Amino acid sequence: MTKGIKIVTIGGGSSYTPELVEGFIKRYDELPIRELWLVDIPAGEEKLNIVGALAKRMVEKAGLPIEVHLTLDRREALKGADFVTTQFRVGLLDARAKDERIPLKNNVIGQETNGPGGLFKGLRTIPVILDICKDIEELCPDAWLVNFTNPAGMVTEAVLRYSNIKKVVGLCNVPVGIKMGIAQALDVTSDRIHVDFAGLNHMVYGLDVYLDGVSILDEVIEKLANPDHSMTMKNIAALGWELDFLRGLKAIPCPYHRYYYKTSEMLEEELEAAATKGTRAEVVKQVEKELFELYKDPELAIKPPQLEQRGGAYYSDAACNLINSIYNDKRDIQPVNTRNNGAIASIADDSAVEVNCIITKDGPKPISVGDLPVAVRGLVQQIKSFERVAAEAAVTGDYHTALLAMTINPLVPSDKIGKQILDEMLEAHKEYLPQFFQKVEM
Numbered sequence: 001m002t003k004g005i006k007i008v009t010i011g012g013g014s015s016y017t018p019e020l021v022e023g024f025i026k027r028y029d030e031l032p033i034r035e036l037w038l039v040d041i042p043a044g045e046e047k048l049n050i051v052g053a054l055a056k057r058m059v060e061k062a063g064l065p066i067e068v069h070l071t072l073d074r075r076e077a078l079k080g081a082d083f084v085t086t087q088f089r090v091g092l093l094d095a096r097a098k099d100e101r102i103p104l105k106n107n108v109i110g111q112e113t114n115g116p117g118g119l120f121k122g123l124r125t126i127p128v129i130l131d132i133c134k135d136i137e138e139l140c141p142d143a144w145l146v147n148f149t150n151p152a153g154m155v156t157e158a159v160l161r162y163s164n165i166k167k168v169v170g171l172c173n174v175p176v177g178i179k180m181g182i183a184q185a186l187d188v189t190s191d192r193i194h195v196d197f198a199g200l201n202h203m204v205y206g207l208d209v210y211l212d213g214v215s216i217l218d219e220v221i222e223k224l225a226n227p228d229h230s231m232t233m234k235n236i237a238a239l240g241w242e243l244d245f246l247r248g249l250k251a252i253p254c255p256y257h258r259y260y261y262k263t264s265e266m267l268e269e270e271l272e273a274a275a276t277k278g279t280r281a282e283v284v285k286q287v288e289k290e291l292f293e294l295y296k297d298p299e300l301a302i303k304p305p306q307l308e309q310r311g312g313a314y315y316s317d318a319a320c321n322l323i324n325s326i327y328n329d330k331r332d333i334q335p336v337n338t339r340n341n342g343a344i345a346s347i348a349d350d351s352a353v354e355v356n357c358i359i360t361k362d363g364p365k366p367i368s369v370g371d372l373p374v375a376v377r378g379l380v381q382q383i384k385s386f387e388r389v390a391a392e393a394a395v396t397g398d399y400h401t402a403l404l405a406m407t408i409n410p411l412v413p414s415d416k417i418g419k420q421i422l423d424e425m426l427e428a429h430k431e432y433l434p435q436f437f438q439k440v441e442m
Ligand code: G6P
Pocket: 150, 172, 173, 174, 233, 234, 235, 280, 284, 309, 310, 311, 312, 313
């Protein structure tokens, strides 16, 4: 008899946890999980208890022998883990709201993973993930780290560059979302669709699309310009694309590309939202409140459909399919964030990219795409430079490096405005950025 799998989920009190539990339950026959440890910090204890109780009810209803453990002791949980998934938010949604509002005051996009917001989420998150990596190295050195924490691309980059952990995969639901959106627009099942994904996290392109193995890129491009098929995520306004632009691009952009190709309209939309219904973090806070009220119901033993109001729909599919394929050496193709290893010619071999990979028991093997089309190559490289400089700033706590990251981001219009935003955000997030404020004497 096999001993069964031990999964540890850091940020287990997240409202997304029922997605993950549902995914594990669905796949139990192939993925026999023996222990699921949900870990959180004291500030997340109440949420952990509520969502943990729901997870236990879900497992019980499914009649499966999965033990669900809830703990605030990360090190205790990590001992002997096979897979560690991470889905935490340093500073919780209040920090995200500041990431959105402070840039907006300066007429710059305020977004969770793009522009100044993405930079600051990285600065807060990277030191924590690197601490987790140290614990993994010591307590479960054979485990796979499956990171869902945003900014997932920058976080994967930082783990590859600044930790000793090699078994890391960054995950995102954007590629799954694109594939499902295409299937819906064509009214076919998604298993008939294949997309050649390549780029970076939240900066990924569909270079070609196939239905039953036949390229249908041109048809999908025409559909994408139709407002009924805008294929966006719940957290990104569905502003329509110019058909002639898409015809020129000859690739499928991801929903986040709107921040780069439609910057002024997205800014206007964000300013309007901030002045009326609130920024996305403020909206999500409300959704979370409602979700946790539902989760408290002792009769509830399934993932409530209301969770689909969040941008992370299908995330459990991405996470559970990945774990399943590593565990069972399935050798299927999945788009994940991994070390480039030459798959995209114009990106350094040792950088993280989001690209289709063959998923084996030894992890993802990226499929070579050659080079990206010249029209998108520059933007992808610029974002990669941004991610690398940002990760360096997160590790060193160096002010000049942080200002460099801010200013080279294509959404920041000048060094002066960049510095203004940087200074205000450093102050606003001081509590979560000790590396910038407590210099250790060497
Ligand atoms: C998308 C992204 C995720 C992100 C989520 C935000 O799905 O791919 O990386 O976490 O949206 O959704 P939310 O409901 O928190 O705005």
